[in-house]
Amino acid sequence: MGKALMVLGTSSGAGKSLLVTALCRILSKRGYDVVPFKSQNMSLNSAPSIEGGEISRAQYLQAIACGKRPSVRFNPILLKPEGGMRSQVVFMGKPMGSVSARDYMLSRKEELFRKAMKVLDGLKEEHDLVVIEGAGSPVEINLKDYDIANTRVMLHAKARGLLVTDIDRGGSFASIVGTMELLRPEEREAIMGFVFNRFRGDASLLKPGLDYLEERYGKPTLGVIPYTEHRLPEEDSLAEFPKAKGELHIQIIKLPHISNFTDFEPLHWANGVDYVTRPEELKGDVIIVPGSKNTVEDLLWMRENGFDDALREAHREGSFVVGVCGGFQMLGKVIIDEVESRRGAVKGIGLLPARTVFERTKRTNHLRAEILWKPALGMGVEGYEIRFGRSFSRRPFSVIREVNGARTFEPEGAVGERAFGTYIHGIFHNFAFTGRFLNLIRKERGLEPVSVERWSIEEEIDRFAEVVERNLDVDRILSELGL
Known part of the structure; x- marks a missing residue:
């Protein structure tokens, strides 16, 4: 024993x-x-x-x-x-x-x-x-x-x-x-x-x-x-993230049921990152809608508090918008939810050409995928998914090549005009992808490209x-x- x-x-x-x-x-x-x-x-x-x-x-x-x-x-x-x-x-x-x-x-x-x-x-x-x-x-x-x-x-x-x-x-x-x-x-x-x-x-x-x-x-x-x-991630403590100042300003909407915010750890080390609680603050170079434990309720919270209009306005003014998991679902055209919130069809924010239907079986898998988004086309990434919904888009962000080591071929996510969404948690822990993405935004802002510092959880x-x-x-x- x-x-x-x-x-x-x-x-x-x-x-x-x-x-x-x-x-x-x-x-x-x-x-x-x-x-x-x-x-x-x-x-x-x-x-x-x-x-x-x-x-x-x-x-x-x-x-x-x-x-x-x-x-x-x-x-x-x-x-x-x-x-x-x-x-x-x-x-x-x-x-x-x-x-x-x-x-x-x-x-x-x-x-x-x-x-x-x-x-x-x-x-x-x-x-x-x-x-x-x-x-x-x-x-x-x-x-x-x-x-x-x-x-x-x-x-x-x-x-x-x-x-x-x-x-x-x-x-x-x-x-x-x-x-x-x-x-x-x-x-x-x-x-x-x-x-x-x-x-x-x-x-x-x-x-x-x-x-x-x-x-x-x-x-x-x-x-x-x-x-x-x-x-290393400090469990459930947004306050533990370093308050770094950088040439790029990245904003993450602090949803009431925000989940898996460890997705964004790599962004904190070379950029100005803050969690936004008021819609009038939305003006970052990049605005991220994170994952949520209660996607539809958080989408309705955004609508009731003016975040959806503010997000669309910031997008029109030049902000690049990213959604991860629940955030991706919110950015689509519609969510049909008879499982989690049971609110039926709910209109999305509409920045991504995607339609989501919630299913009763939860998917919890390790993934390997190939990026289809043009600026990082063909790049391999890995991460994991934890979700109820299945989304459909004619412009997917990536194609999943492996699920828990088993080969597959499944498009996921969606690409819009200066926006993308994905189900891949940990997408920004793929440093080659993160470097490509951030340097795209830096180039638009007239900034010199930088190398993203690579580090591993093991190290x-x-x-x-x-x-x-x-x-x-x-x-x-x-x-x-x-x-």
């Missing part, structure tokens, strides 16, 4: 996801058979698994860090918020329906928790180590009795725990003390030590506080991780993991785990 290590946080955004990612890479490189696990994740950033189901982007990244193919077993329960205190429940990669927060807590949660723990037991039997990520804070008094992602998992797995806090926010010592005081004795006993994340400055200045924690709880601080710039994981390993007592963690 393998071991389990759990990473808990004093709050949401403490850095649990990336610490788990780093630990997965560090321990895998040391020769251990490691897999990640999070019993329940609430996220609109998702990705396809090897089984064809849907998992959180965080566990997808952690699987890559372990050298494993992403599996639904690493994130058995995924909640996708829909607004109005409702979420779509995805179990083992497959949608189970939409429920209110109250109904989920009272009727579904315990059954799904038991099933998730069977999955965790199986992972422990098959691997040397399972690195488990918690969710939010483990001691929220109003939620603790319903919490199936934190200490209940830790105790079930007989895991040792790390408690991580974000010192850059301030109040980290108080957060650790408050968390420890609210843990039950058996939960507190399972914690092996503390990790301070995103520290700026001289770590020796923390000594009085670290000594206090060890004296009070008999637990050491096992790491002080310095603040580190990186290109970024390695770089971040090296920082963590230098500043974390990994040997002591392994010793505590009996490895």
Whole structure:
């Protein structure tokens, strides 16, 4: 039977996801058979698994860090918020329906928790180590009795725990003390030590506080991780994107149900990028309509708030418009939806020659495609799709050549006048394509062409993991785990 290590946080955004990612890479490189696990994740950033189901982007990244193919077993329960205190429940990669927060807590949660723990037991039997990520804070008094992602998992797995806090926010010592005081004795006993994340400055200045924690709880601080710039996605946090200024101005409409905004990470590093919340702000060189968890409702929100008229006006004034997944569907002529919103035929924004019909079967696949859009004609790209709809256009953006490794031939997306739309999530992570696209816009603006800096997720994981390993007592963690 393998071991389990759990990473808990004093709050949401403490850095649990990336610490788990780093630990997965560090321990895998040391020769251990490691897999990640999070019993329940609430996220609109998702990705396809090897089984064809849907998992959180965080566990997808952690699987890559372990050298494993992403599996639904690493994130058995995924909640996708829909607004109005409702979420779509995805179990083992497959949608189970939409429920209110109250109904989920009272009727579904315990059954799904038991099933998730069977999955965790199986992972422990098959691997040397399972690195488990918690969710939010483990001691929220109003939620603790319903919490199936934190200490209940830790105790079930007989895991040792790390408690991580974000010192850059301030109040980290108080957060650790408050968390420890609210843990039950058996939960507190399972914690092996503390990790301070995103520290700026001289770590020796923390000594009085670290000594206090060890004296009070008999637990050491096992790491002080310095603040580190990186290109790894911070789960569900638009605020974490760098506020870069560049010669090109790229705007992304911040939809109420925006999803998979990690699609646009490569654009942030050499361009001015901002998320737009008011229609009068639309005037960028490029305007992107992103993916959405509730496409038709977000389209109607755009219409009610004047975004559709403002977008068409910006397009007439010279903005290049791009739609990805739900954003592509919105830019078409019509969406017929009897599945998600059940609103029937809804008029689109009309910048792309496409018609979309929602289907009941959700497509979650890895893709390889060939671009048909003239400025990048013949270029190969890869990414993934997560969608209900099927769209039809006489001017497709690309042709899908492979689905999950199987050869196919399927046109997708659409091309309009100074606009295109695609179902390919991750399209801008294809740096040759991104360079071609951005330099087209730069040329129109009278700017010199530039080379798009190429980087890979693997390289970024390695770089971040090296920082963590230098500043974390990994040997002591392994010793505590009996490895």
